[in-house]
Amino acid sequence: MQNNKRLSFFLTMAKGIEQDLIGINIIGETTEIEGNIVTSGDMRIDGKLKGDFTSSQKLVVSQTGCIKGNINCNDCDISGKVQGNITTSGLLILRSTATVLGDITIFKLAIEPDGQFSGVCKMTSISQSHSTKEKE
Numbered sequence: 001m002q003n004n005k006r007l008s009f010f011l012t013m014a015k016g017i018e019q020d021l022i023g024i025n026i027i028g029e030t031t032e033i034e035g036n037i038v039t040s041g042d043m044r045i046d047g048k049l050k051g052d053f054t055s056s057q058k059l060v061v062s063q064t065g066c067i068k069g070n071i072n073c074n075d076c077d078i079s080g081k082v083q084g085n086i087t088t089s090g091l092l093i094l095r096s097t098a099t100v101l102g103d104i105t106i107f108k109l110a111i112e113p114d115g116q117f118s119g120v121c122k123m124t125s126i127s128q129s130h131s132t133k134e135k136e
Contacts, residue, residue, distance in 0.1 A: 005049045016093045017116045024042045024124075029046040029064045031064050032048040033049050036069070038054065038058065042055070044060040044061075045060070045062065046062045047065065048068075050069060051068075051069045053067060056074055059075070063080055063108070064077045069083075069129075073087075073089075077095070078092075078093065078098040078100060080098065087104070088107065092104060094115035096113060098112075098115065100119065101119065102119045104120075
């Protein structure tokens with residue numbers, strides 16, 4: 001009887017975790033992808049992407065993540081390396097370990113101390129940001 005309660009608790013917890021992960025896509029640290037990615041969900045990149053990335057949601061590039069291509073998304077949080085242009089309709093965060101080589105077009109920008117950015121920065125207005133979201 002005790003084992004059945006433990007199993008039931010475990011299955012309930014696992015189901016909750018599974019529901020939390022629905023809509024989140026992850027490219028693992030040992031994975032390398034060559035080609036473009038288009039998604040309507042959130043994405044976390046721990047590995048390497050050689051190609052463009054497009055999403056109406058959030059992109060997270062971890063410390064081990066690397067993208068060689070352009071990024072177009074709502075929000076973007078970068079701790080790794082990006083070589084390409086970035087366009088966000090929301091917030092772009094460059095963490096202290098981030099390196100970005102390329103132009104950025106953003107609505108809001110936050111760069112932590114030691115975060116590296118080399119390129120041209122264009123800030124969009126509120127009306128431009130909302131019109132970009134409406135087109136998606």
